Amino acid sequence: MDNNKNEKINILADLLFPDISETIDVLKKKFPERNIDKNSEVTRFAPSPTGFLHTGSLFTALVSFLTAKTTNGVFYIRLEDTDTKRKVENSENSFLKELKIFNIIADEGIEEGGKYAPYKQSERIKIYHTVIKELIKKELAYVCFCTAEDLDEIRDIQKANKQITGYYGNYARCRYLSIDEVINRVKNNEHYVIRFKSNGNHENKIKLYDEIRKFISIAENDIDIVILKKDGLPTYHFAHVVDDHFMHTTTVIRGEEWISSFPIHAQLFSALNWKMPKYAHLPLISKNDNGKKRKLSKRFDPEATVNFFLQEGYPIESVLAYLMSIINNSFEEWVLKKKFKDMFSFPFSINKINLDSTLFDIKKLKFFSREFLSTISAEEMTKRVLEYAQTYDKNLEALIQKDKKFFTQIMNIERNQDNPRKDYFAFKYIEKTIAFFYDEKYDTMFKNGIIFDEKIDKKIVIDALKDFLEVNNVSILENEWFDLMKTIALKNNFAINNKEYKENSHNFVGNMADFINIIRVAITGSKISPNLYCVLKILGKNKVANRVQKNILQLGAK
RNA sequence: GGUCUUAUAGUCAAACGGUUAAGACGUAGCUCUCUCAAUGCUAAGACACGGGUUCGACUCCCGUUAAGAUCACCA
Numbered sequence: 362m363d364n365n366k367n368e369k370i371n372i373l374a375d376l377l378f379p380d381i382s383e384t385i386d387v388l389k390k391k392f393p394e395r396n397i398d399k400n401s402e403v404t405r406f407a408p409s410p411t412g413f414l415h416t417g418s419l420f421t422a423l424v425s426f427l428t429a430k431t432t433n434g435v436f437y438i439r440l441e442d443t444d445t446k447r448k449v450e451n452s453e454n455s456f457l458k459e460l461k462i463f464n465i466i467a468d469e470g471i472e473e474g475g476k477y478a479p480y481k482q483s484e485r486i487k488i489y490h491t492v493i494k495e496l497i498k499k500e501l502a503y504v505c506f507c508t509a510e511d512l513d514e515i516r517d518i519q520k521a522n523k524q525i526t527g528y529y530g531n532y533a534r535c536r537y538l539s540i541d542e543v544i545n546r547v548k549n550n551e552h553y554v555i556r557f558k559s560n561g562n563h564e565n566k567i568k569l570y571d572e573i574r575k576f577i578s579i580a581e582n583d584i585d586i587v588i589l590k591k592d593g594l595p596t597y598h599f600a601h602v603v604d605d606h607f608m609h610t611t612t613v614i615r616g617e618e619w620i621s622s623f624p625i626h627a628q629l630f631s632a633l634n635w636k637m638p639k640y641a642h643l644p645l646i647s648k649n650d651n652g653k654k655r656k657l658s659k660r661f662d663p664e665a666t667v668n669f670f671l672q673e674g675y676p677i678e679s680v681l682a683y684l685m686s687i688i689n690n691s692f693e694e695w696v697l698k699k700k701f702k703d704m705f706s707f708p709f710s711i712n713k714i715n716l717d718s719t720l721f722d723i724k725k726l727k728f729f730s731r732e733f734l735s736t737i738s739a740e741e742m743t744k745r746v747l748e749y750a751q752t753y754d755k756n757l758e759a760l761i762q763k764d765k766k767f768f769t770q771i772m773n774i775e776r777n778q779d780n781p782r783k784d785y786f787a788f789k790y791i792e793k794t795i796a797f798f799y800d801e802k803y804d805t806m807f808k809n810g811i812i813f814d815e816k817i818d819k820k821i822v823i824d825a826l827k828d829f830l831e832v833n834n835v836s837i838l839e840n841e842w843f844d845l846m847k848t849i850a851l852k853n854n855f856a857i858n859n860k861e862y863k864e865n866s867h868n869f870v871g872n873m874a875d876f877i878n879i880i881r882v883a884i885t886g887s888k889i890s891p892n893l894y895c896v897l898k899i900l901g902k903n904k905v906a907n908r909v910q911k912n913i914l915q916l917g918a919k
Numbered sequence: 920g921g922u923c924u925u926a927u928a929g930u931c932a933a934a935c936g937g938u939u940a941a942g943a944c945g946u947a948g949c950u951c952u953c954u955c956a957a958u959g960c961u962a963a964g965a966c967a968c969g970g971g972u973u974c975g976a977c978u979c980c981c982g983u984u985a986a987g988a989u990c991a992c993c994a
Contacts, residue, residue, distance in 0.1 A: 407994090408994090409993080409994050411993085411994080441994065443993090443994080444993055444994060446993080447993065447994080505992095507992095509991095509992085512991085512992090520920095523920085523921090524921095525921065525922085525990085526921090526990070527990075552992095554992050556992095563922095574924075574925095577923070577924080578923085579922075579923060580922065580923090584990095586991095587991085587992050589992085590992040591992055592992080594992090596991090596992070596993085596994085597993075597994045598994095600994095601994095616988090617924075617925095617987085617988060617989095618987095618988055618989070618994095619988095619989090619994095620923060620924065620988070620989080621922075621923060621924090621988070621989040621990070622989080622990095623923090642924090644924095644925090644987095645987075645988075647987075649929090649930085653986085653987095654986060654987060655987085656987085656988085686931070686932090686943085686944095687931070687932095689932095690931065690932045690933075690942085690943075691932095691933085691942095693931085693932095693942090693943060693944090694942080694943080697943095715931085715932075716924075716925060716926095717924090717925050717926065717986095717987085718924095718925080718986090718987060718988085719930090719931070720929095720930060720931080721930095722930050722931065722944070722945085724930080724944060724945055725930075725931065725943085725944050725945080726944095727944090728943085728944055728945085729944095731956085731957090735957085775956085775957085779958085780957055780958045780959095781956095781957075782955095782956055782957060783956060783957055784955075784956040784957080785956095843953085846953085857952085858952070859952045860952075862952095872952090872953090873952070873953060874952090874953050874954060875953090875954095876953080877953035877954075878953070878954060880953090881953075881954065887954095887955095888954060888955080889954060889955045889956090890953095890954070890955070891954095891955075891956075892953080892954095892955095893953060893954085894953090
């Protein structure tokens with residue numbers, strides 16, 4: 362009797378996959394075990410090309426990369442492009458490029474190639490079909506003709522009965538179809554999917570091991586999941602199992618959202634008699650939204666896509682440092698001490714990752730940025746700002762290119778000292794802070810009106826500026842220059858001793874800060890600027906004189 | 920709603936059965952006899968709640984509560 366049935370199953374299998382002649386054993390020989398050390402990890406990053414690189418994906422990629430790197434293993438990239446509806450053209454190039462910008466370099470992948478190619482799921486269809494054909498023959502998978510409407514109906518019944526929804530047990534109608542009927546319907550070109558025949562029992566609790574969370578107790582999967590879609594492409598669950606098996610991944614690193622389908626994957630591995638890789642489910646990166654925690658979303662949160670950081674001009678080091686400080690908090694101290702050098706050599710360990718999801722904290726990122734940018738040289742700074750400007754800000758690019766040395770001097774203000782300035786955190790905002798150095802920008806500010814401290818009489822402002830103009834000289838040392846300023850301040854009845862001023866403020870026009878501020882405002886158009894001596898030195902005697910004169914005229918005219 | 924996961928200050932996070940419960944970001948104040956940035960110092964701020972176990976619990980167990988994830992022919 363079985364002979365007859367087996368024959369029919371074979372007919373069906375050939376009907377379903379006429380082109381497939383290979384067996385799993387052939388695949389096994391094609392993709393042999395990796396020749397690597399026992400303790401080395403093989404990890405992968407498996408994104409779907411649905412748009413831009415998500416910040417959470419970068420996080421996952423980083424952890425995967427680091428895991429491979431610290432164990433002398435292999436890190437590869439596999440494109441999960443089986444969702445033809447959501448696929449966005451060219452997005453694979455953009456995120457591959459972005460990953461490279463962050464120095465996350467794959468050993469194997471779409472571009473790099475490798476022994477286990479192809480690394481694109483859409484090009485691996487034959488492999489999936491081979492496995493499924495065998496599954497059909499072993500009666501571990503079956504053809505299902507249920508339409509969306511059929512599935513809705515099943516779900517409605519289940520809901521009405523307060524049962525768990527899904528295609529399982531007696532609800533799995535097509536499981537019980539006769540082979541003859543299946544053959545006929547396939548021959549009639551009816552649409553179908555292929556489902557895995559689950560032997561699980563929802564009442565059974567199984568223990569699955571997660572590298573970060575340890576044992577997870579969870580119900581066995583009893584749902585007959587779709588493994589091959591109507592369009593002939595595999596679903597994630599199936600493709601993941603097949604690919605990670607034949608590519609010999611040792612640790613699957615992915616987001617926490619996959620925990621619930623963990624039993625499905627475990628079941629698939631066991632049915633195929635394949636060794637399960639290790640799994641690590643990473644916490645999600647979330648955001649506080651009116652007191653509610655939620656996953657970072659591309660629609661609402663600009664920082665959800667990696668592109669945001671690039672556009673804002675956050676240095677990659679600080680983004681990586683921030684992400685790594687989520688993985689392991691002791692990283693922070695370590696990276697600061699090392700001044701951001703060799704970040705990837707951090708003694709990293711995956712099981713120290715925190716279990717709770719993380720709220721994205723842009724302030725912390727800014728902190729890392731300030732720290733990092735204060736460690737690099739002015740020349741490096743110029744180079745980076747220019748690189749940024751070339752793709753994101755043409756005006757800024759022109760400004761820098763006009764006089765690179767001048768720009769570098771500006772970047773060098775209070776940089777080479779024990780406690781360097783830390784006022785830059787992203788390249789996008791640099792132009793605004795240094796605009797006053799450029800005459801054309803200064804002129805616009807001047808036209809719009811420069812506002813001096815209103816508590817100081819206009820006449821005094823003019824006198825102070827006139828006196829300053831007379832001694833305008835920056836070819837002296839800073840303390841000499843400051844002494845010089847004190848003399849003029851004193852002459853104009855400003856207190857050069859702050860203690861004295863505090864005790865008898867009514868005897869003076871203002872203090873030294875007020876005096877310097879008059880000049881600062883005249884030169885920079887703002888009460889806020891870096892060290893004035895440095896500013897004057899960069900601008901040079903003539904420009905300084907011009908600006909001061911303009912102000913005297915303007916003030917006098919009123 | 921079912922299932923799973925998680926629970927230390929606003930955020931990130933140490934502590935692994937015995938501590939005055941670290942540290943960082945952020946916030947506030949002081950400091951720096953030029954503002955700002957920085958530096959240095961200081962301050963405020965936490966073990967979700969309730970039961971056990973134990974001489975002793977942030978730590979182990981059980982509830983409760985809350986938050987998150989997931990329940991597709993999407994990954």
